[in-house]
Amino acid sequence: MKVPILKQGNILIATIQSALTDQDLISLKDNLSHQVIQHRSHGVVIDITELDVMDSFSTRTLRNIASILKLRGADTVIVGMQPDVAFAMVQLGLTLPNVKTARDLEEGLTLLK
Amino acid sequence: MKSFQVSVSIISDADIVTARQQARELAKTFGFSSSELAVIAAAISELARNIVSYAKKGTIFVKLIQEQGKKGVLIVAEDQGPGIPDLHLAMQDGYSTMNSLGLGLPGVKRLMDTFEIQSTVGQGTAVTAKKWVM
Numbered sequence: 001m002k003v004p005i006l007k008q009g010n011i012l013i014a015t016i017q018s019a020l021t022d023q024d025l026i027s028l029k030d031n032l033s034h035q036v037i038q039h040r041s042h043g044v045v046i047d048i049t050e051l052d053v054m055d056s057f058s059t060r061t062l063r064n065i066a067s068i069l070k071l072r073g074a075d076t077v078i079v080g081m082q083p084d085v086a087f088a089m090v091q092l093g094l095t096l097p098n099v100k101t102a103r104d105l106e107e108g109l110t111l112l113k
Numbered sequence: 114m115k116s117f118q119v120s121v122s123i124i125s126d127a128d129i130v131t132a133r134q135q136a137r138e139l140a141k142t143f144g145f146s147s148s149e150l151a152v153i154a155a156a157i158s159e160l161a162r163n164i165v166s167y168a169k170k171g172t173i174f175v176k177l178i179q180e181q182g183k184k185g186v187l188i189v190a191e192d193q194g195p196g197i198p199d200l201h202l203a204m205q206d207g208y209s210t211m212n213s214l215g216l217g218l219p220g221v222k223r224l225m226d227t228f229e230i231q232s233t234v235g236q237g238t239a240v241t242a243k244k245w246v247m
Contacts, residue, residue, distance in 0.1 A: 019134065022126035022162075053133060053151055055158035056217060084151035092155055092220035093206065 043112030049080030079108035118176040129161040132173040160190035168194020185245040196234040
């Protein structure tokens with residue numbers, strides 16, 4: 001399922017759905033990388049509220065997205081991680097160092113102001 | 114008829130999603146908490162991804178089990194891929210031949226209550242793991 005990307009002012013908002021394949025995540029990386037330049041965005045919020053699992057691939061890809069967007073001049077905030085997802089991630093030994101996180105979309109947008 | 118097991122062929126990354134969703138639905142019927150379901154889904158995701166990355170094709174088999182009054186789920190990930198030459202090394206945190214973080218197998222072991230792996234070079238790999246309902 002493709003990840004929709006909305007533009008709000010100079011922020012891009014990508015809302016991830018639960019049934020996310022590896023290919024969807026790779027497309028998201030490519031799309032965001034292009035769109036931050038196209039729309040001159042200085043910030044990106046990735047909303048993962050609907051995501052019901054994070055594994056090593058999705059964690060690594062989200063971290064890569066944040067690094068790539070930083071190099072392209074935009075800050076990334078990951079918002080909405082569910083407690084169960086965070087719990088499983090930590091048990092797997094996965095972390096998101098150097099990536100900003102916030103509880104929900106509103107807080108994420110505030111962080112980017 | 115109520116189903117007690119699912120078997121998903123893993124050929125592409127889309128099958129990883131199918132496997133973890135079907136396993137989650139199955140485990141839900143057995144009374145696992147939502148955090149346990151997330152753990153099961155994450156473990157299956159890692160195992161299925163190993164199949165896609167290394168073996169190209171294989172199977173994820175999930176079954177509801179009862180042993181000594183305990184309820185749980187049995188997960189078997191099987192492939193006829195190249196096998197793992199050094200299992201000891203593969204079970205170390207940070208090790209990966211495909212530079213994929215290498216947290217897959219040790220991470221799955223941490224997530225599950227029991228974990229066994231058998232691998233023969235040139236024949237394939239089978240991971241058997243169980244998770245009990247708390």
